[in-house]
Amino acid sequence: MPRPAGGGGSGESVPAAVEVPGTVLESLPNALYRVQLETEGRPLVVAHVSGAASLRRILPGEAVVVELLPYDAGRGRIVRRRF
């Protein structure tokens, strides 16, 4: 019996990512950055950098957009800069 194509294993769907604006506070080892989000409570997350955004080095103080997944509220991915 074939299974329907796509989706995750055993019918679980991949949860949607949310994109939120933030500001880079400092550069950490392993190409990670501490980013302050500009959402309610101004939380801090540790974020790595997506491929496209990593072409130019990100400096503290830059305005960026961070992608968050529901798995870990303290982690994110910098997907692009804001201008």
Next chain:
Amino acid sequence: MSVQKSWAELQKMHRACRIVVETLEALAGAAAPGVPTRELDRMARERIEKEGAKPAFLGYRGYPATLCISVNEEVVHGIPGDRKLRDGDIVGLDLGCVVDGFYGDAARTVGVGRVSEQARRLMRVTEEALRAGIATCHPGKRVGDIGHAVQTHAEGQGYSVVREFVGHGIGTRLHEEPQVPNYGPPGRRERLVPGMCLAIEPMINVGGPAVRVLEDGWTAVTVDGSLSAHFELSVAVTAEGPWVLSDPYPYGQGRESHA
């Protein structure tokens, strides 16, 4: 990540697959003009339970029968009912069982009575495409190589490959990771390792690849109404190469391990 099975577990898979394929053989012999599809379902259930196994599809995500019977333009997941088989139909029979905690899953398409040359060719090419996919199942190859082999063979004969349904890992559940598409570029997707068990199942259409699911929520048919065939076998990847789990172990006797 798919689970690697031990040699002892592969023996259990072998037993389940053996029951499925023997039952399909009996059903193929019983598929004659005038037989209601419900009758084949009843035979399948009786045979499986007599062997001490349980139907794998019955109740799976609410599926209401032991067997999937997909006639002519039906691709897969046809529900048995009052429909009577007619001379010249081609009938996809898809069956699974679970015994001792392990699943077997296989399918074949058979002709009823006198079948057109076009339909016979479709069935032959689909089975060849399945064999081409199985032949790639050596350690170090990738899941994408299987689909590529299937697609190359089927499209080379002028047919199209269904995209919306895919093969799957199999073991202690009917559907395990990874997905096994019947199309796509070679060298991609998961690496094949000894002990992996995959249900490879090309669904091949005479016309276009598009399918849609009927209002019953299960039966998939070709959008253009063209004939479709479906063959499936459960296969273990071993160090020596593919083991079609319904066959005897093909690489010599007395092995204690496949790795």
